[in-house]
Amino acid sequence: MKKHLLFVLKPISILFLVFSLPIFSVSAHGLVQNQEWLFKQLSKNQSLTEYTYQVIATYPHDSQAFTQGLIFHEGFLYESTGLYGDSSLRKIDLMTGDVLLEKKIDEIHFAEGLTLFNNLLIQLTWKSHLGFLYEKDSFEYIGSFEFPYEGWGITHDKQNLIISDGSDTLRFLDPNNFLITKEVQVHLNGLMINQLNELEFINGKIYANVWHTDLILIVDPDDGQVIGWINLTGLEEQSDLSKNVLNGIAFDQTNNRFFVTGKHWPHLYEILLIEER
Numbered sequence: 667m668k669k670h671l672l673f674v675l676k677p678i679s680i681l682f683l684v685f686s687l688p689i690f691s692v693s694a695h696g697l698v699q700n701q702e703w704l705f706k707q708l709s710k711n712q713s714l715t716e717y718t719y720q721v722i723a724t725y726p727h728d729s730q731a732f733t734q735g736l737i738f739h740e741g742f743l744y745e746s747t748g749l750y751g752d753s754s755l756r757k758i759d760l761m762t763g764d765v766l767l768e769k770k771i772d773e774i775h776f777a778e779g780l781t782l783f784n785n786l787l788i789q790l791t792w793k794s795h796l797g798f799l800y801e802k803d804s805f806e807y808i809g810s811f812e813f814p815y816e817g818w819g820i821t822h823d824k825q826n827l828i829i830s831d832g833s834d835t836l837r838f839l840d841p842n843n844f845l846i847t848k849e850v851q852v853h854l855n856g857l858m859i860n861q862l863n864e865l866e867f868i869n870g871k872i873y874a875n876v877w878h879t880d881l882i883l884i885v886d887p888d889d890g891q892v893i894g895w896i897n898l899t900g901l902e903e904q905s906d907l908s909k910n911v912l913n914g915i916a917f918d919q920t921n922n923r924f925f926v927t928g929k930h931w932p933h934l935y936e937i938l939l940i941e942e943r
């Protein structure tokens with residue numbers, strides 16, 4: 667996502683950028699945030715629970731899918747894919763990766779996060795300031811709501827929708843009127859962590875992909891404190907921190923199964939989290 671930045675730069679400038687800078691963003695404190703930086707901050711904090719992973723199963727995933735939202739419900743995956751002209755809403759067979767139902771999104775919108783609340787699929791857009799509502803089984807369009815910030819990831823805690831916008835902020839919204847009820851800043855003992863992307867609310871905690879990293883943060887929804895993290899480095903051979911990056915967390919509540927994939931990844935993985943400390 668968000669990859670039009672370089673279009674205005676001359677080729678030589680692009681070369682300079684490519685060879686001189688790692689993938690990064692600048693935090694609210696002016697700190698450069700990239701995978702190396704984040705890994706270092708997380709690693710040195712002994713109070714955090716660190717998880718690695720074991721692959722339980724590998725499933726096919728459409729490598730054309732620019733994954734922006736992923737959920738699991740009653741045996742099926744639901745996915746939102748992004749990019750202008752390629753955005754879609756999909757119902758997917760877990761075992762085969764086959765797209766069972768698909769709704770193409772108008773090319774003026776760049777689709778983002780996805781969640782299911784009260785049988786309604788809720789899909790965000792990146793910069794259109796719109797969220798779309800669909801009936802779960804038919805994908806029938808029900809309506810939309812507006813919000814004044816960028817849309818990145820979305821999940822819910824059974825009471826509130828929870829939305830990321832690429833910063834360190836998570837907004838909690840009343841699903842009846844889409845008004846903000848609460849905001850938290852995600853932080854590591856006061857150090858703000860931005861670029862929060864795809865989300866999943868699992869057993870009382872918010873799991874958040876950090877864009878341009880193979881890392882998932884586990885966040886306390888009450889105060890935004892990072893309480894743990896998952897290191898998924900090495901999971902997907904074709905992962906690429908500049909583009910084809912990890913971005914998709916889904917959880918099977920019934921069978922306690924944890925699924926992850928990424929943008930343009932050819933695989934979707936069921937993983938077991940293993941506590942390192």
Ligand SMILES: [Ca+2]
Pocket residue numbers: 735736737780821864865866914915916
């Ligand atoms: Ca998700």
